Amino acid sequence: MPPKMLPELAFKRVGPKFPMQANFTPPAENQESYDASMLQYNTHLLCRWLSSQGKQQVPGFGGFISSTGKVPPRKSTIDFYTPINQPITDNAVVYELLKRSEAATEEVGQPYTINTFDLGVVMKACPIVWKYGEEFSKHVILIGKFHTAMNYMGRLTGRKCLGAGYAEILIEAGLATSGCLKSILSRKSYAKALFSLKVVTEALERLLFNVFLEEEKPDIPYETLINLIHCCTSESLDSTLKDPALLKLIDQFLRYQDKVRRGHLGKTGMFWLSVMDHARLVFMMDFAVKTNDFELFHHCNGAMADLFFAYDGHNYARYLTWFEAFLTNIDLSHPVALDYIKLGAIAVARSLIPGALAAVDKTMEETFMRFAKSSGMSVFMYIHIWPSHYPVDNVSQSRIRCEG
Structure with missing residues (x-):
């Protein structure tokens, strides 16, 4: 039985100590994992864009991860x-x-x-x-991912986007009412906040992609994307991600985004693309946990520190x-x-x-x-x-x- 009262513990605080040979540059594998995950994210967005003319056949990003993911060996025991x-x-x-x-x-x-x-x-x-x-x-x-992502969304939507029109978008689109808007922007309603951020970010992604199509006029591998839409499996995704035409299209789109970050579409475009970048970090953190990707988890945690520092x-x-x-x-x-x-x-x-x-x-x-x-x-x-x-079932297993 635990003691009814625990003794008070008071001590002088000290900081962390690192090994003598410590390296403070994150492993290259972290960035590689992020790039690979973003490739899947962009492929999913292209499929959603192509399938948006009629009835949407491609699930949201969470459903897409599930459709192309691996089955766990067994349930965790709690x-x-x-x-x-x-x-x-x-x-x-x-x-x-x-x-x-x-x-x-x-x-x-x-x-x-x-x-x-x-x-x-x-x-x-x-x-x-x-x-x-x-x-x-x-x-x-x-550090637990759930609370980190929840607070990160609060800094993004409740602080960085304050006065930028994000709240008005949620109201006009019917994603929120005036009663629950405050809890969404302050990240208290995690599920609603995450869903709203996904919807708004996807809308921004499509707007940016449409401008990219008008200006750059790239070749789009329709057949490859349609095959993935009709057969959304891990095998089909692996095959799609090896398609040279798709890889070229995504590379061109990423280069165009770099132009936008440098002011190609003005300061408004720079701002909303920065919001999209922050939102992508939240989605990638979620992706890391859903797929047990440690390198991606490591990368996202480190990348989130900047926004937290900027907004108290x-x-x-x-x-x-x-x-x-x-x-x-x-x-x-x-x-x-x-x-x-x-x-x-x-x-x-x-x-x-x-x-x-x-x-x-x-x-x-x-x-x-x-x-x-x-x-x-x-x-x-x-x-x-x-x-x-x-x-x-084997107690000797660690x-x-x-x-x-």
Whole structure:
């Protein structure tokens, strides 16, 4: 049984320490993964554009990922642990959680304890790990994708797009009412905010593509795209992405976007293209989790820090900058830990639907947090997730702990 009251934990905060041979340039594989994912994204947009004249036959980007994705080997197993009846804002509660995580991890013989938290808990857990480095040398702290993307959308739509007409677009298009508009722009209604951002971004993408067609008059591989529209599978997508004509078209479109960024369509065009770039980061972060793509996840987290810094998200800017550097050097600071992370520490298989993995912190919010949360966060529970890649019938198998 846990103690009724945990002792107060007070200490002088210290910053992170990196290995002597630390490299602060992200791996080239991250950019390659982003480019490959954006190639799929642009191919999907072209299919949607071509199919928009009649009844839309191509699903949204999430459905497209599912249609062309892989089926998880099995569902992740989620366990619930004893609640700690104290606020998660207390250092002592976070310290107790880290120790319980470590004890459970040692029982199954796993060398590292991997925890996923939202930023609020990360800001409590990291200073403890940094201060007591020897005691917590085997701990790996991950920042949850769900809360990062949610707050990033809030900075984008509620701050950067404030006064630019984004809210008016949502109202005029019937995507929002005056009653729910504030919660969408402030990212509190995550599902509505994400859906609205996808719709507006796709409209902007098509407007830009139509201008590109008028000015550049490129050749369009209609037959290749139609084949993918009629047979949206992973095999068909792989074949489509090898088509030289399609690759040439997308390359021309990307070069045209660079011209727009330099002012080819004026400052209004520059602004809305920058909004599209930020929105694409959100979609790619979602893509990374749905497909368990660690390199893409790493890239998106690092790239998001700039917008947070520009619009008063200084805590996210600070910790995402550290997070990018930490993941870049994790092979030096925590050898072999990256292998465990890639096995499923950033995503949970809650179903056997292809390409539909869920973020760890989103899983927390949709399961026990619905019932455990109170207005003052006075009850704190945590979960143990066994990734779908790990057989749970053999207790000797090492398993990843993702808790929060």
